[in-house]
Amino acid sequence: MKKFTFLMITIFTFSMAALQAQDGEKAIKQVIQSAYIDGIHNLGNIADIEKGFHPGFNLLIKNQNQELIKYPIYNWIESVKKRKAEHPNGPEEKTTVEFVSIDITGDAGMAKIDLFRGGKKIYTDYLFLYKFGEDWKIVSKVYHGY
Secondary structure, eight states, X not given: OHHHHHHHHHHHHHHHHHHHHHHHHHHHHHHIIXXXXXXXXXXXXXXXXXXXXXXXXXXXXXXXXXXXXXXXXXXXXXHHHHHHHHOTTOOSSOXXXXXXXXXXXXXXXXXXXXXXXXXXXXXXXXXXXXXXXXXXXXXXXXXXXX
């Protein structure tokens, strides 16, 4: 009987961990879709961008001189506002996302995603996230452009 009880507790524990991982993946996909894809790329709701990105977020860019440049979220939001003023209905060709992988350890996560526009892959992004309370926030990004 003790072995059966131990087995049931073990199965329950692993099942709960699997469900939490699925919930985390779903939440990460949702924040990436609303804040990053719909918000940043497709010139969506600024409030959704601000909700999904941590105020300390930096896009890390390696330039042609092999220097690392930081582009903070507040600069990116200003760029989106300017582009929205020029194109209030968003871009003609929307950006779409394919989630390649998501990895979560505790309250830290990483998503590898491919972005497409007009049927062509334009970027592979690595987005890094932390969970703050109940919400996942994008805190950093590195990428490769095609």
